[in-house]
Each structure stands twice: as structure tokens, then as C-alpha cells.
Amino acid sequence: MTIKFNFNKYSRKFKQPLKTHHGLWEVREGIIIELMDERGKVGWGEIAPLSWFGSETLREAMDFCESLPGIITENLIFSIPMSLPACQFGLESAFTELQGNDKEIPKLENSGLLPTGKAALSGWEDLVNRGYKTLKWKIGVDSIDNELNWLQILASQMSEIQGLSLRLDANGGLNFSEGDRWLDICDRINLGDTSFKIEFLEQPLGVNELEGMLALTKGHLTPIALDESVATLTQINQCYQQGWRGIFVIKPAIVGSPKQLRKLYHSLGIDGVFSSVFETEIGQKASLKLAAELCQSNRAVGFGINHWFVDTD
Ligand SMILES: O=C(O)CCC(=O)c1ccccc1C(=O)O
Ligand SMILES: [Mg+2]
Numbered sequence: 497m498t499i500k501f502n503f504n505k506y507s508r509k510f511k512q513p514l515k516t517h518h519g520l521w522e523v524r525e526g527i528i529i530e531l532m533d534e535r536g537k538v539g540w541g542e543i544a545p546l547s548w549f550g551s552e553t554l555r556e557a558m559d560f561c562e563s564l565p566g567i568i569t570e571n572l573i574f575s576i577p578m579s580l581p582a583c584q585f586g587l588e589s590a591f592t593e594l595q596g597n598d599k600e601i602p603k604l605e606n607s608g609l610l611p612t613g614k615a616a617l618s619g620w621e622d623l624v625n626r627g628y629k630t631l632k633w634k635i636g637v638d639s640i641d642n643e644l645n646w647l648q649i650l651a652s653q654m655s656e657i658q659g660l661s662l663r664l665d666a667n668g669g670l671n672f673s674e675g676d677r678w679l680d681i682c683d684r685i686n687l688g689d690t691s692f693k694i695e696f697l698e699q700p701l702g703v704n705e706l707e708g709m710l711a712l713t714k715g716h717l718t719p720i721a722l723d724e725s726v727a728t729l730t731q732i733n734q735c736y737q738q739g740w741r742g743i744f745v746i747k748p749a750i751v752g753s754p755k756q757l758r759k760l761y762h763s764l765g766i767d768g769v770f771s772s773v774f775e776t777e778i779g780q781k782a783s784l785k786l787a788a789e790l791c792q793s794n795r796a797v798g799f800g801i802n803h804w805f806v807d808t809d
């Protein structure tokens with residue numbers, strides 16, 4: 497089968513830039529893939545790299561697309577190198593769409609992203625009114641004393657509504673003793689008698705500090721989720737081999753080939769939380785299909801943010 501290949505770069509500005517320990521992120525750039533088979537059926541895909549997270553750069557993805565001929569084969573799509581994980585996802589998901597199976601995505605529970613810093617204290621109610629029961633808050637941005645103080649206020653406010661939970665995402669911005677302090681307070685909250693829970697602390701330490709995170713899990717009740725440390729399939733495998741049995745955040749758009757993800761996910765028996773990289777609806781649809789297929793737990797997915805773009809082109 498021959499497949500026509502086309503691609504287009506896009507650029508979208510966030511209504512509010514995302515503030516994390518990595519800094520401010522203002523514009524999402526990526527590539528839309530269009531495949532067409534001999535009958536004229538079209539399949540869309542998206543390459544949404546996040547190089548500060550461990551994927552290829554947008555430039556590398558563009559170079560790859562520019563190197564491809566206008567007519568490609570299935571074989572080419574399934575032999576994209578592991579060094580281009582976002583390209584693997586983009587082309588493979590476009591190909592899957594070509595093949596038909598247009599199944600409806602079942603409605604998954606979503607987590608809502610709180611504004612970073614003190615603004616979370618006045619921002620959570622709006623998200624809860626919009627139906628979110630799981631919220632996520634970026635930490636490691638302000639001073640630890642301020643943030644721990646805000647956490648305790650947030651926890652006591654959120655405890656007044658039944659059944660809410662909170663995820664904390666440090667984006668690798670803590671050191672060991674800071675991680676320990678955060679987890680002590682999370683444990684104290686989780687041992688309290690309200691229904692409010694801290695679901696997990698995401699990526700407290702840097703990408704290469706797995707040993708430290710393994711050590712942190714030992715002394716604490718509140719789970720840790722790896723994110724930056726497991727951005728790609730290769731890293732998921734490595735962390736598993738090195739003994740990680742906690743939660744894995746899976747960002748399908750940058751993790752690599754969906755086919756290989758399925759295989760690895762089942763063979764390792766992963767406890768996964770599926771999450772967005774602020775891709776467009778094209779990448780989001782393909783990611784959510786994978787989440788619905790693979791995620792056995794009742795953990796919310798992290799895709800609650802698509803109202804955050806300014807309309808441009
Ligand atoms: O995971 C979520 O719930 C929301 C998405 C999110 O936090 C995120 C989005 C883009 C890039 C990095 C991250 C992150 O988890 O660190
Ligand atoms: Mg994260």
C-alpha cells in the first residue's frame with residue numbers, strides 16, 4: 497500500500513503561560529501530519545515534541561518530516577528510530593486513523609490544572625464547579641515554606657467538599673530533604689479523617705535521581721509518580737528494571753510508538769496516569785484512545801486544559 501504524506505507546522509499561544517519549575521511556557525508548536533491512502537481516505541496525526549522533557553526538538557522533528565518523500569509505506573512508519581518518539585506517535589496515530597476503527601472514546605475522568613502558586617487558593621473552586629474532582633498543582637516554583645503553607649490552606653479548604661483529591665507536580669524541582677518535607681505533610685493530610693486526599697507527588701527530584709525517589713517512597717505513605725524520568729519508552733523500561741513499581745505518568749504524544757507502548761504496558765503491568773503535553777485535539781484524541789484502552793485503574797487522566805489556547809490561525 498502506498499500512502500501520501502503531508503505535514504504542516506502549527507503554533508498556538510497559551511491564554512495563560514504555563515508556569516512550572518522549568519520556567520514559563522508561552523507558545524505550543526508542533527506539526528500536523530496528513531496521510532492519504534489510495535482510496536483517498538485521510539488520517540490525521542500530530543507531532544508535539546517537548547524537548548525540555550526528553551523528547552526530540554521541534555527542529556529535529558521538522559528535519560525528519562522534511563527528509564521523507566511524498567509517498568511513504570507502512571514499513572517506514574513502524575521503523576522510525578527511538579530517538580524520535582514524538583514522530584513515532586504522530587505518524588503511527590495518523591496511520592491508525594487511516595485504517596478506520598473510528599471507535600468513540602469513552603468518557604474518562606479528567607484532572608484539572610490549578611494556577612501555579614498562591615493563585616490556586618482562589619482558583620480551585622472554579623474548577624470544582626466545572627466538575628473536576630481531581631486537581632493538579634505545580635510546586636517547586638515559589639519558596640518551599642510558602643508553598644507548604646499554601647498546601648495546608650488548600651487542603652483545609654478542599655476538605656469541605658466531599659471526595660476531592662489533589663496531585664502535586666514538582667517537575668523535578670525539589671532536593672531530597674525538600675521532597676521528604678513535602679511527603680511528611682502529605683502523609684499527615686492523608687492520615688486525617690476527611691475524604692480529601694493527596695493522590696500523589698509527581699516527579700519530586702530530577703530526571704536522573706531515581707535512587708532518591710525510590711528512597712523517598714520507602715519512608716512515606718503518599719505515593720510518588722514518575723513523569724520526566726519516564727518520558728520515553730526507553731526510560732520506562734530502565735526505571736522498571738531499576739526497581740520502580742510506583743506510578744508512571746504516560747504522555748502518549750512524546751512517549752514513542754503506540755504499538756510498542758501497548759506491549760510494554762502489558763508486559764510490565766504498569767500503574768499509569770495518562771497525561772497531556774498540551775497537544776491539539778488531533779494528538780489529544782489519539783492519546784485519549786490509548787488511555788481508554790490501556791488504563792485499568794480509576795485514576796483521572798490529565799487532559800483538562802484545552803480551553804487554554806488563544807485562537808490564532
Ligand atoms: O498532567 C496533567 O494533569 C496536566 C499536564 C501537565 O501537567 C503537563 C503538561 C505539559 C507538559 C508537562 C506537564 C507535566 O506533567 O509536567
Ligand atoms: Mg508532570
